[in-house]
Structure formats: C-alpha cells, structure tokens
Amino acid sequence: MNNKPVLGMLIGDGAGVGPEIIAKLAVQNFFAAYCRPVIIGDVRILQRAFGIVGSSVPLQIVTDIDQIDWNADLAVLDRKDQDPVNVPFGKLTIEAGKANLDGLKLGVDLYKAKKIEGFCFGPFNKAGMKEAGCELESEHHYLAQLFNHTEPFGEINVLGDLWTTRTTSHIPIAEVSKNLTVDRILRAVRLANASLKNSGIAKPRLALAALNPHAGEHGLCGREEIDVIEPAIAKAKEMGIDASGPYPSDITFIKAFRGEFDGVVTMYHDQGQIALKLRGFDEGITIAGGLPAPIVTCAHGTAYDIAGKGIVKTSAFENAVKMASRMAIHLQKQA
Ligand SMILES: NC(=O)C1=CN([C@@H]2O[C@H](COP(=O)(O)OP(=O)(O)OC[C@H]3O[C@@H](n4cnc5c(N)ncnc54)[C@H](O)[C@@H]3O)[C@@H](O)[C@H]2O)C=CC1
C-alpha cells in the first residue's frame, strides 16, 4: 500500500520553463520517491515539453481525478486550457495567465475535497495573471481568498534551514515605507514564527531587518526603525516570540547564514530575495505560507529567455516537491 501523499503538480505558465521542469523530473521518475503525483495542466503543453526534453514516459490521461489508478502510469489531469499554438515559448499570454488562475482554483478545490494533499506549481507569470483579470496583488492573495483565510499569510522563502517572510511584497518600492505598520510587521513575524514552529523548531529565533541604512542611525537617516519596527519587535516579545533587531539589512543575512537565526523578517521583496538568490538561486523555494494546504513553488520564475531550450535546472522545483511532501506527511500525522 502506497501511503505517500497525493500531490498535484501544476505545470505553470506554458510559455515558461515549468512544463519542461516537470517533464524532466517525470522522465527521471523523481516524483514517485516523494509522493503520488498528478500532473495538472494541458497535456499538449506537457507533450511539447517531453519533445524538448527528448524523452517521455507513458501517461494516464484523465479528465476527472477520480479516474486515476495510482498503480498505473503517471497521471495527468488534462485541463485543455493552454493550446501550444496560442502559447509560444517566451511570450506573455492571457491564455496562460487564465489557465494559471484556474489551476490554482482547481488545486484548492481538490484539496478541500480531500482529493489531493497539497500541490506544487511551475512558475506563473504575474503579469499574465493580471492581464487575465486577477486584480489582487499576487497569487498568494488569490489563494488566501480561495481559502477565506484572514490570518497572516504570504510568501515564505526557504533556502537550506533559513526561512524568510516579507512585510511587504509585490508593491512598488516607492510605496514600501507607508505600508510598514506595526500590525503588518507583526503579521510577518507571526507568520515566520508559526511556520517555523510547524516545521519542528520549538522557539524560532527571528531577526527583523531594518529598512534604512545603518538601521536608521538613531533617526538620522530614517525613522521607520524607531516608529514601527522596534515597537513591532517589542510586541512580538510580549507575545513570547524570540524576535530581535532591527539589524542593518546589509548585515542581517550575514548573521543569518552564520546560523544565528532560524528566520528573517524582511521589509520588502528584494531585501530577502537578493540575499537568498545570491546564496542559492538554484535551490530556493517559496511556500504559500500560513494557508491550510501545503502549496510550494520554486523561487525562480518563468525564465522566458530559456524556455523551450531544454537547459532549465530542476533543483529548485525538486526542493519544492520535497517540502510539499514533508508538509503533507506532517499533516497526515496530525490528522
Ligand atoms: N514560482 C513562481 O511562480 C515565480 C514566478 N515568477 C514570475 O516569473 C516571471 C519572470 O521573473 P524574473 O524576475 O524575470 O526571474 P526568472 O527567475 O524567471 O529569471 C531570471 C534569470 O534566471 C534564469 N533562470 C531562472 N530559473 C532558471 C532555472 N531553473 N534554470 C536556469 N536558469 C534559470 C532565467 O533564464 C533568467 O535569466 C515574473 O512574471 C515573475 O512574477 C518569479 C518568481 C517565482
């Protein structure tokens, strides 16, 4: 009896590298070591990806997840929603954007119906999703909406043992400062704390990055540290969270990579992502943090510039699958 978790593998934007990654891993029989996989996406895009990879595996193509025989060939839930003719490599299309939004909804519906125990997704193109009608800031907001989730949520980037959460994410830099409030910082702190605890760290050590040079130099070059970050740290401590900082952001990750912290709470997207991607671009993953379901993707994007060339590296997505499997097994044990 195979008790490995059932995980959906959304192929992602057909014009990007997601389908190729999934095809490569299928050919290597990678998924079976961590889960019972069901590939979710347009089978024509997947077949195109197998063509790029230069190899293939027998497929069990279904249109309803209940039709899957888990002892038979690799299952593909065919969505018929990204025609390769309309979705050429490297081109942003509304068709792919819409398919990605629909895929997320299906993934959540299947999870709620207990048909899958989590899912990974190949990279989405945020602009494509917006053009397809998503008015929310990101897919994480869309996922939270699908779950009616009001508690803290958001991208958690993980590299090795280090987890990061973001106070602000996909907004213009010009708007970061006014979006830094004690409440928002505290939500990112709580998200980091709860997620790390769920991963087995009893009392996570969290560092908060400053916003300004030299952590504001006592207000000489910026007041956000005094006005919002320090009060958020004080409140976190009152809640029993091991939070410290704000550390000048040019030193925060040096300390973190030395092992001084389990998690870093950043103030804006690139503060954490530059550090993590420099350190391990090929390995990083993004968890849809705070949500009930294990949902994980690679930290890299659609890589339109190399899509269709067969040269994409698969290691980050492999780590995403490993993490989703680990989270799903953890939930199985709690049930
Ligand atoms: N997992 C997801 O859904 C993510 C999606 N994105 C989306 O992807 C799109 C493009 O984002 P960019 O910032 O341009 O970054 P990107 O990660 O797609 O590409 C940056 C550079 O890294 C290379 N690269 C990326 N992944 C690679 C891999 N696995 N193997 C070899 N080379 C690789 C690309 O060829 C490119 O030169 C955006 O629309 C963004 O929203 C970005 C990050 C994560």
Ligand SMILES: NCC(=O)COP(=O)(O)O
């Ligand atoms: N479409 C996903 C996305 O853009 C996530 O990117 P990042 O914020 O993790 O860099």
